[in-house]
Amino acid sequence: MCGIAGIIKTDDVPVRQDEIKKMTDVVAHRGPDGEGFYFGKNFAFGHRRLAIIDLTDAGKQPMRYEGKNGTYVITYNGEVYNYIELKEELIKDGYVFNTHTDTEVILAAYDKWGRDCVKRFNGMWAFAIYDEKRNEIFLSRDRFGIKPLYYTKLGNYFAFGSEIKQFTVLDGWKAKLNRARAYDFLALSISDHTEETLFDGVYQLFPGFNLVYDLSTHKYALFKWYDLNDIKENKDISFDEACRMFRELLFDSVRIHLRSDVKVGSCLSGGLDSSTLVCVMNRLIDNKENQETVSATTEVKRHREIEYAQEVAKYTGVKLHVIYPTFDELSEKLQEIVWYHDMPFGSTFIFAQWKVFETARKNGLIVMLDGQGADEILAGYHHVYGPFLASLLRKLDIGRFFKEFNAISKLGYSKGLIFKLVMANLIPQMLAGKLRKLRRKESFFRSVEGASDFSFTYKNMSDYRIDMFYKTSLLPLLRYEDRDSMRFSVEGRVPYLDYRLVEFMLSLPEKYLVQNGVTKVILRNAMRGIVPDKVLDRKDKLGFETPENVWMREHGDFVLQKVKEAIELSGGLVSEKFIDYVRDFLESKIQYDRVIWRVLIFGEWIKKFDVRV
Known part of the structure; x- marks a missing residue:
């Protein structure tokens, strides 16, 4: 895990060292173990290293490579977990390696398979390869956007980097608001769902895309190399076989995610996903007595799940570090x-995650396995009930609809709420969008040309789950994970996003996702005997949750003052009427909504x- 940077001069003037060094200095936290640079005729690469695999100087970057078909230079952030298997394949084809790094394997793979090499990688990455023969730069981002990669054009610069803040040191930089994406964040609670960011003129290379930049013509093109929509449903697989395959794939994913030359720990909330990772790790590692995990909790009972984390620690013998984030x-x-997050974030739970990674670093845990992605592949969010039940109705599976409807109601959901969730996914998308705009909280934000018009209605479970990957939940969660972990020079790894596991889970029939109102039934059945029953039988869901609603009320004066400042700074994007909404919450007239935090x-x-609005 590292920080990368690149500058291309469109006027073909050489890049000065101080220009590229400023970009790497800004992200020194991403790589405290070294820095390096490479200078071409009209471009430069920069790199900050967090040493994870092959801790010797042989792993320094940018790395130059002489291949059979050309000469290349790479600056790379991430991990390709199947590099050992790829290396063995390449050695059989005559390739010779001088390091034990996955970086060199990427370069050899590019030399052999060209741009299609990324289809063979299993991991997380954002990298740039200079191809000397083609006189072009090849940028690539992993399938699901686990690792960040941004780019911008500013004057005679085309620049790219791991974090947006790297562009703030470029000559001529001035932060300007992208009002459409700001509206999306404030009114719709969505971000990272397009190439655009909240900074006007700054773009993310979208997950599953490559960018090829021609250094002679200064033209570039984007190419989509991965698409979840290509996955076909496996209608023939039995439920028991699905559970067996899930277990095998997850164990193998965790196995290769444990590849590291530094100490590996884990994040443990006490929920199904993180508890499963801790228990699977415990089965796979040899030195079980050295296994450590970190959990964040609160004194507010309804937001606590520390008892489940403690149950897992007792069950496995893992050393558990517990922290209590505070609003102060x-x-x-x-x-x-x-500053470290680059963009506004949707909830205070980010701070709990921040403290987890801070604690990990203090205890020498340089790599941390985390459960991001599990809810997306397992349909674990409780708002899955709407599209799930609506899909049953569309299929005219009336018997199962009523069976699941009643089972869900027995889990504590009112029938009125369930009916509302179902209807939201049955009405036409255009009508749903219009009705959504009538909600009180959306009326506080001025409509902006180019803003997203999401209806959040789904014809089937497949559309719902793919939207979670690329439009609603996963991408901002991965951004938060990256910024919180890298702030403390810790590499966060997410085994549930092994593409083999993702593709398998998205190929399963809908009927295997929810049964008798219970979500994540594949995981619950597959992990029986591996994870404590007390955890597997949980029906609630929290995660590293903070008591945000309690915090907001307890610190009402602080919240009100900050909201007033935000309205004044928003350039008319947020209505002053929003202050009355906040007061209504503080006076307990309405329930808390995270729009206040946003x-x-x-x-x-x-x-x-210092964003111009």
């Missing part, structure tokens, strides 16, 4: 956190990056 510390560090943090972000 969050408010004190707010501007610092905004407005607050939006204002903090504008201040920190």
Whole structure:
């Protein structure tokens, strides 16, 4: 895990060392173990290294490679977990390796298979390869966007990097608001769903895409190399076989995610996903007495799940570090956190994750396995009930519809709420979008040309789950994971996003996702005897949750002041009527909605990056 940077001069003037070094200095936290540079005729690469595999100087980057078909230079962030298997395949084809790094394997793979090499990689990555023969730069991002990669054009610069803040040191930089994406974040609670960011003119290379830049013509093109929509349903597989395959794939994913020359730990909330990872790790590692995990919790009972984390620790013998994030510390560090995150974030749970990775680093845990992606592949969010039940009705599976409807209601959901969730996925998308705009909280934000018009209605479970990958939940969660972990020079790994596991789970029939109102039934059945029953039989869902609603009320004056500042800074994007909405919440007239936090943090972000609105 590292930080990368690149500058291309469109006027063909050489890049000065101080220009590229400023970009790497800004992300020194991503790579405290070294820095390096490479200078071409009209471009430069920079790199900050966090040494994970092959800790010797042989792993330094940018790395130059003389292949059979050309000469290449790479700056790379990430891990290709199947590099050992790829290396063995390449050795059989006559390739010789001088290091034990996955970086050299990437270069050899590119030499042999060209741009299609990425289809053979199992991992997370964002890299740039200079191809000397073609006089072009090949940028690539992994299938699901686990690792970040941004680019922008500013004056005579075409620049790319791991974090947006790297562009703030370029000559001529001035942060300007992308009002459409700001509206999406504030009103719809979505971000990272397009190539655009909240910074006007700054783009992310979207997951599963490559970018090829011609250094002679200064033209570039984007190519989509991976698409979840290509996955076909496996109608013939039995439920028992699906559970067996899931277990095998997950164990193998965790096995290769444990490849590291530094100490590996894990994040443990006490939920199904993280508990499963801890228990699978425990089965796979030899030195079980050295296994460590970190959990964040709270004194507020309804937001606590530490008892489940403790159950897992007792069951496995793992050493458990427990931390208690507080609002006072969050408010004190707010501007610092905004800086490291680059963009506003949707909830205070980010701070719990921040503290987890801080604690990991303090305890020498340089690699941490985390459960991101499990809810997306297993349809684990409880809002799955809407599209799931609506899909049953569309299929005229009336008997099962009523069976599941009643089972869900017995889990504590009112029948009125369930009916509302179902109807939201049955009405036409255009009508759903219009009805959504009538909600009170969306009326507080000025409509903007180019804003997204999501209806959040789904014809089937496949559309719902793919949307979670690329439009709603996963991409911002991965961004938060990356920024929180890298702030403390820790590599976060997400075994549930092994593409083999993702593709397998998305190929399963819908009927295997929810049974008798219970989500994640594949995981619950597959992990019986491996994970404590007390955890497997849980029906609630929290994660590293903070008592955000309690915090907001307890610190009402702070919240109100910050919201007022945000409204003033928003350039008319947020209505002053929103203040009355916040007061209604503080006076317990309405329930808490995270839109309050989004407005607050939006204002903090504008201040920190001096954004023109």
